[in-house]
Amino acid sequence: MTRKAAIIGGGVIGGGWAARFLLNGWDVGVFDPDPEAERKIAAVMANARLALPALSDVPMPVEGTLTFHGTIGEAVEGAEYVQESVSERIELKHKVYAQLQQAHPGVLIGSSTSGFKASDLQKGSPAPENIIVAHPFNPVYLLPLSEVSGSDKNPPAVVEKTVQIMKDIGMFPLVIRHEIDAFIGNRFLEAVWREALWMLKDGIATTEEIDDAIRMGFGLRWGQMGLFETYRIAGGEAGMRHFMAQFGPALKWPWTKLMDVPEFNEELVDLVANQSDAQSGMYTIRELERIRDQNLVGFLRALKERNWGAGKVLREHDERRAAAFHAGLDTTPKAAPLVMAQMQVLPGWIDYNGHMTESRYYFANSETVDAFLRLIGAGMDYVAAGHSYYSAETHIRHLGEAKLGDRLTGTVQIISADEKRFRSFVRIMKGEVCVATVEQLCLHVDMKAGKTVPASAEVWAKLRAVAEAHATLPMPDGAGRAVGQGRA
Incomplete structure (x- = not known):
């Protein structure tokens, strides 16, 4: 029996979720009042069909059926899971949840929110236990991480069901131990973003130079070993203890401005936007997406061959699907x-x-x-x-x-x-x-x-x-x- 997910909000993230579910064999019902939603999701699907199958070494499931609906109730009919990806406005999210739970009581709702805690999302709900955070990273159809964050109102069974659905579509569900604003990934990104804006504003580096420092250096290490494993190696044969002893005192040095933010004004916006245009303006967004996807496929396949990091997730997903495909031999x-x-x-x-x-x-x-x-x-x-x-x-x-x-x-x-x-x-x-x-x-x-x-x-x-x-x-x-x- 074909499973169904509902996608509420069909922007970049919602479209990525739709592609992830569809290419893993789920039917998907979409609600988005934007008259351009079908065109935008079609563009995301075109990229996803080129990229996601390139990570697989077993046949892909038969692609699910994509439908668009004029109401939330129609989109959620028959769905076992809902992924909400509307704008980051808490009042809008509460309105969407009320309509979802009225149309389909008991349905599990995962939110793509970048910062709201599950307890914020659950306020005023008649069934708060069925609302949880499932925060992805773009492009959703390629990157496996989904940060799953609940509150004390979410029973273990709801968390476990969310985790299993994420695994069923080839994602890596990372359960957050305690509620925290912006979860784990975005807190790191925010810290790097603040420091980058300061270096940009102070004339230390351009947008391209900052990006080069990441993609030519530590970004390549982080992509396959993360932070702590990278620093463990930096400690040499003595490992992490030696690294901490050697570099720990540097924590007191005034290198960064993480607790301070440059003034957000038109001058800063123009500075960032103009340099970004000079850096990448020769490509359309669709061209950049395809370049990004092809690079990610190459990285992920290399990790898959070595059964390491995100590549291990891909291998395990292949193994689960292979068992189903080979059952009829x-x-x-x-x-x-x-x-x-x-x-x-x-x-x-x-x-x-x-x-x-x-x-x-x-x-x-x-x-x-x-x-x-x-x-x-x-x-x-x-x-x-x-x-x-x-x-x-x-x-x-x-x-x-x-x-x-x-x-x-x-x-x-x-x-x-x-x-x-x-x-x-x-x-x-x-x-x-x-x-x-x-x-x-x-x-x-x-x-x-x-x-x-x-x-x-x-x-x-x-x-x-x-x-x-x-x-x-x-x-x-x-x-x-x-x-x-x-x-x-």
Whole structure:
């Protein structure tokens, strides 16, 4: 059954939430009185469809259905969760909550507020326990952090439900231990922002120079190790204690102006805006968003490969979704090709023509055959014990086109097998259309001896059962053909 979320407020943050839910398979109902809301969210969705799937190594869920509604009541109908992202005006938020709770009593409401505490949001509500903070960072569809902050009126079950929903859409829910204005992330940003404005106003540095100090230096460290882990390394072999002893006295030095703020006036606004225009005015906002997204995808994929920081969140989300996608794979022999893999053409799989690149056809074959090897007991544990099947010969035929977003199924048919080898025929299917076939001869090898040997009795018994079930199948079309050879 498809789950539904309601998004109240369709600006940059609300649009990002809509994209995050939709691309994770939820239906989304949106309410926003702005007549441009549909156009604005469409622009966010276009960027999200390019970026978020590029972080995934398993098929994305089928995208949910996006609907726009003229009233809050219509938008929230059937929703299990509401994300409120209206302007930061407490009276407006209270009005929205009243309408939501009247239309759908008991619905869980998460707020994207940047600073209001949950206890502020809950005032005057007949059901304060169902209102909680779920504060994201932009772009919501890429950055995983969601600061979850409740009050003493939120029972543990409500906090746990919010946390689980965030995990279900691939986010990292960070539960705030005690209520505090602006939560954790924004308090850091506020401190850096104040200091940057002072350096700008005092002529110490320009907007570009301040940004360079961040993106060329400590920003790269913070992005994968944060603050304390970074400083722990700075302490050398003696660690954090040495760092504190060495740099602790500097806390008394009058370096910063964190408790003071430059006067906010037109002169300061002009100074910041003019320098920012000179720095980035040659790009449109949409161009900057796409540049930002592509850079973030690169950073996040690097972290994912190392299972570190935000990349660990991506891996865990992939693993949860992979289990669901692979639930329908065949697990026993049958007199038909075995369904061994469910895949999707992701952004990193396509070439300059927009088609799936050749190497990914081999990858699709590998995913299919690897799943088959696991089925017969020749997976990684078998390899660790010193035996494996090696590819000796491969013949691929490209019969159709696979493009970005296409969902593919890999099936395997065993043409022949004995104790030392098997010949497989993999079909890469796009629905009912076969886009490629891969015929392969695999030899069973003793890895230490470096020679072909019989498979273990257990593996051979499982392989033989599949081979016997497939013995009644007709020879696949194209099997045994050489490159360029005509049909018989």
